[in-house]
Amino acid sequence: MNILGRTKNILLSNLPVIIFYMLSFSTFEGLKEFPDLVAFYFNLQMIIVYFYVLKFPDYLGYGHIFFAGIISDVVTGIPLGTSSLSYLILCFFTSYIRNATLRSKMTAEWIAFIPALFFSNLMYFIVITNFSHLSFYYVELLQNTFFTFLFFPFFYFLLNSYQKNIVKINA
């Protein structure tokens, strides 16, 4: 295989990691770029973490999740390590769900996303209230969590079909 093809393969295989870092660095938060749709913003990072840890754990390492969380904290201005801890708690629940599940079904995984999101955001809440003097926008956080849960199936099918193609190419 030539160098160009190999580079393309490496890029495609690592696309979730690249997107994940880009999301941490950039200001994109779902549909927040469109002021009319501001109510529908969601946390794409959480969807990516949940999906990849659940379905393709070899494509998104915990180390990357940790570092992206640190970057996200610096950009957002909250105590260092808060997002990392929140994402890692999500990873822990996802990993547990993966081990406990015998037959994977999209609906079951979607429902299992609720407790995972809940505990992840709970950790966020605990750290923010105890380790900083920041006040909270409860409604925004609830909206964010709700739409993250709601948009999960769309990204599930999108990422699943993409990742299956990558697995086929790499096979």
Next chain:
Amino acid sequence: MADSRDDFIIAIRYALLKKGTKQKFSLFFLISLSILIITLDKLSLPIVSSTRAVINDLVYEVAYIAATPGKFLSYLNKKKKDHFNTVNKNKILIEEIESLKSDRYDNLYLKTENYSLRKVLDLSNEGYKKDEISIKARVIIDRDSPYLKSLLVSKGRKQNIIKGMSVFSKGYLIGTIIESNYITARVLLITDLNSKIPVVIEGTNTNAILGGTGKKTDLRLDYLPDGFILEPNKILYTSGKDGFLAIGLPVAETYLDKKNNLRIKSLADPRQASIINISKGQFNK
């Protein structure tokens, strides 16, 4: 019963300690590391603070570049809206110009009268001009979060930006500096829940504290006197009671919303700010 409990413990242990084929770190190790970082950050040791400042500067610069596609999207959206609003605005502006032209003559008369009265009373304008040093900065990132409404700007300690300085956009106060790194700084917007500004209400001698709620069009007034009724279309000025902000800077305005509820909106639009002025409490034109 004991078997199911054992299975549960094994599953948890597996989730925490198992690394997988391509994982370099276990979840347990990274969770512990996160907790350690949070604790060190909370302790605010000098070495941790300086390390954090270096990380902040590095990440902010990369984030500025990474935010470009998102900003381009916002720019396109804004341009589209601007295009459709231009004709209507033009009509309104023509009417305003006519009205301002007539006001200008009144102002000239008042200015002359003011000057002659000051001369009679032996008052001078000196003292207002002191410390009017303002530093222009560029907004690097205006990322919104459910926790902090803030902006990142391109000037820091290198340009003598210190914590507590006031930030203005287009003549209006938009926030204060809460974190100063070597080449960047973070501005806490007046719309943030944590922002508290002592203000005085136009036409009254009533003092209050202006706080944010996260929205530009819905600020909050605390510590108003008992029985005080707030009226619409009143400007809120800084009272200078914090000992830092200058007296009489316009900050917000009261208005009636569509449901006839009295609300307070910020005069500046922090989210539209791209170039800002940072000063030691006074606005420099």
